[in-house]
Amino acid sequence: MTMTSTGPTAPYALARFRDGDSVALGVVAGDRIRAISADELGADDLNAFLARGDWERVAVAAEQADGWMPLADVTLTAPVQPRQVLQAGANYREHVIELVAAGLTQNTDRTPEEAREFAATMMDDRAANGEPYFFIGLPACVVGDDVPLALPAYSQVHDWELELAVxxxxxxxxVSRENALDHIAGYTIVNDITTRDLVFRKDMKEIGTDWYRSKNAPGFLPTGPFLVPAEFVDGGGLAVTLELNGEVKQDGHTSDLLFGIAALISGASETMPLLPGDLLLTGSPPGNGQHWKRFLRDGDVMTGTIEGLGTQTVRCVAP
Incomplete structure (x- = not known):
């Protein structure tokens, strides 16, 4: 996988890049990047910095005159090092309505219009009275531009799901919903790769979904390339677009989230503490490969853009 990037629109952001055999943390401003030291950051590592959240230090580093390199000249890695990855499922209203309505029209006498109305009522009731649905991803799947997306040979139905990640x-x-947004450091982009024919167990259907096998192969969480501070991002007002080989496949908006970001953080934190640097994926809008009946192949190029957060380009290769 190679991630080329259109930079974020914020005045500054963070990224991680290859520096010889090691990885350095950098501050990004426009089309430039410079390493930011522990002294400048006021913390020994990225997660320690995120726990304190003293973004004024990054702002000061972004004003320095020396040490800058063209962003195009460095190899970016994932901008975060999460200890936990939580993922929200079935969280875009229009997407879920489409899925439910399709099932209803196949299994009942409802017209498509009646099925959509019934599904919309279900989703509105879920948003008002239900709870977010979470599952867990492996932090080892979080990768940057130095790891190719090798499509596992055990399936031919690997799919894309572009998501806003907190x-x-x-x-x-x-934490309460009222206080949840105080715990956000920033936002980034994640493409949640999914092997569709492994989502549901075939040997014992009563077990239900198998998120471990369907979503946790190497490289299945391409992330970044930037970590944009929360103060510059309206998480509930962002366009989310994925192109496959130049053709738009997903074209959504985070205003369509069934459970907003505050509700997701509050719900996820009820069970286990969310730690500095952790990722919380918010769900994926309509338009994945399952919808188009087109799945990932060797040579495919996925270009994912979230408004204000930049662009990642993921290149698929055979195993």
Missing amino acids: VIGREAFQ
């Missing part, structure tokens, strides 16, 4: 700042444990 990066946790101050630890969040059993």
Whole structure:
């Protein structure tokens, strides 16, 4: 996978890049990047910085005159090092309505219009009275531009799901929705790759979904390339677009989230503390490969853009 990037629109952001055999943390401003030291950051590492959230230090580093390199000249890695990855399922209203309505029209006498109305009522009731649905991803799947997306040979139905990801700042444990946004450090882009024929167990259907096997192969969470501070992002007002080989496949908006970002953080933190640097994926809008009956192949190029967060380009290769 190679991620080329259109930079974020914020005045500054963070990224991680290859520096010889090691990885350096950098501040990004426009089309430039410079390494930011622990002294400048006021913390020994990225997660320690995110726990404190002193973004003024990054702003000062972005004003320095020396040390800058063209962004195009560096190899970016994932901008975060999460200890936990939580993912929200079935969280775009229009997407879920489409899925439910399609099932209803196949299994009942409802017209498409009646099925959509019934599904919309279900989703509105879920948003008002239900709870977010979470599952867990493996942090080892979080990768940057130095790891190719090798499509596993055990399936031919690997799919894309572009998502807005929340990066946790101050630890969040059993926080209210009213206070949840105070625990966000920033936002980044994640493409949640999914092997469709492994989502549901075939040997014992009563077990239900198998998120481990369907979503946790190497490289299945391409992330970044930037970590954009929360103060510059309206998480509920962002366009989310994915192109496959130049053709738009997903074209959504985070205003369509069934459970907003505050509700997701609050719900996820009820069970386990969310730690600085952790990722919380918010769900994917309509238009994945399952919808188009077109799945990933060797040579495919996915270009994912989220408004204000930049662009990632993921290149698929055979195993």
